[in-house]
Amino acid sequence: MSYAAGILISLKERFSHGARAVSTAEGLMDSFVKTGDDTALSMLFDMYANKLYYFLVVLSDADLAADISQKTWVKVIEKKHLYKAGTRVDAWLFTIGRHALIDELRRTKRILYGSDIADEHSSDNAPSSSVDETDLNSMMMRLPFVQKEALSLQLEGFTVKQISEICHAPSETIKTRIRYAKDNLKSLLRNK
Amino acid sequence: MAMSDDELKSSYEQDQRKHRVPGHIKHSTMAHNRRVNKLEASKGLGSVFTQQWVSFTAAAFSLVVLYGVYQLSAQYSQGLTTAPINVAVEYHTLENEIASRNSYAKQFNAYTTDYARATELSERVLTKPVTLIANEGEWQFVDCQQHTIILSAALVSALSMQESIRGDIALGAQVAMSMNEKGKILLIEPSSKPLMC
Numbered sequence: 544m545s546y547a548a549g550i551l552i553s554l555k556e557r558f559s560h561g562a563r564a565v566s567t568a569e570g571l572m573d574s575f576v577k578t579g580d581d582t583a584l585s586m587l588f589d590m591y592a593n594k595l596y597y598f599l600v601v602l603s604d605a606d607l608a609a610d611i612s613q614k615t616w617v618k619v620i621e622k623k624h625l626y627k628a629g630t631r632v633d634a635w636l637f638t639i640g641r642h643a644l645i646d647e648l649r650r651t652k653r654i655l656y657g658s659d660i661a662d663e664h665s666s667d668n669a670p671s672s673s674v675d676e677t678d679l680n681s682m683m684m685r686l687p688f689v690q691k692e693a694l695s696l697q698l699e700g701f702t703v704k705q706i707s708e709i710c711h712a713p714s715e716t717i718k719t720r721i722r723y724a725k726d727n728l729k730s731l732l733r734n735k
Numbered sequence: 736m737a738m739s740d741d742e743l744k745s746s747y748e749q750d751q752r753k754h755r756v757p758g759h760i761k762h763s764t765m766a767h768n769r770r771v772n773k774l775e776a777s778k779g780l781g782s783v784f785t786q787q788w789v790s791f792t793a794a795a796f797s798l799v800v801l802y803g804v805y806q807l808s809a810q811y812s813q814g815l816t817t818a819p820i821n822v823a824v825e826y827h828t829l830e831n832e833i834a835s836r837n838s839y840a841k842q843f844n845a846y847t848t849d850y851a852r853a854t855e856l857s858e859r860v861l862t863k864p865v866t867l868i869a870n871e872g873e874w875q876f877v878d879c880q881q882h883t884i885i886l887s888a889a890l891v892s893a894l895s896m897q898e899s900i901r902g903d904i905a906l907g908a909q910v911a912m913s914m915n916e917k918g919k920i921l922l923i924e925p926s927s928k929p930l931m932c
Contacts, residue, residue, distance in 0.1 A: 581768060596756035605754070620764070
């Protein structure tokens, strides 16, 4: 291979790598953090807004999920300087959304997150199958908060380690929550 | 009925597609971002103005300090050494002689025709010992700092006529030269007591 051809390939790789970097969520987020760029924010919203919203729907209801989604994106805009470059954007986004939801649930006393955690190792709190389950969403909504939270995050593609960081719980606890969540779902499906 | 992890994920994603985030959230999110950007831009502008104001104030303060130091040093030097001339050769001439003696290396000290009257009003602020080293028409003195002071022949005549040069001054004699605040010679006279540099 000639020297000139080597340079051309090197340049091509450099530019293609640059384009890749900018198109990733992290690249968009970096751009948004630096400039508050509308386009970057719009692309990030399109990438993650539905995922975040559905995660919040599973943990609460449609109205509250919409409200918390809005609050989460406002926080992303106002606290963008707190984003650590290179970290997974969706993990940061879901962490903010989860905190906002728990704060709201505690404020309105719709959930006692602590007592829910106390029940996490029990599979006995699976709901009865008397309710007509039409889809997974309905079944998941019947799981204890911490179980559906951990399972939803896993189904969103987060690793156990990332889920433990988002939920501020040890990895082993997360694994247990996921296992019980799946057992409870199986139980619901069996009784369907 | 059992469900594999893949089936579970597939069902989850299917349900997710049924629940779309309400459209107004994106609209209000983008509007909020524009408001924040506008606010930050105005803050940034304010910060630039603040920085410029600080720089301007600092520069003004420095100028005031420099002016103060200049004034102080001017007063100080006036009090201690009143001769404003500090060059290798001081030329003392009559005003009408200046054109013929112009030189960058020499400091002229021109005396007007009203000088005699002015000397009566001038105050003696400095007296220094000088030694006459040449007397060939113009007089040439050296002071303690080895600065040369030259008096033109015309000025020597003028000073003699108004008795600003007193006594007989021989070559090599050390005399007292008194000057006013402008560095002009008021009096040259032999000293009755030994002069010290």
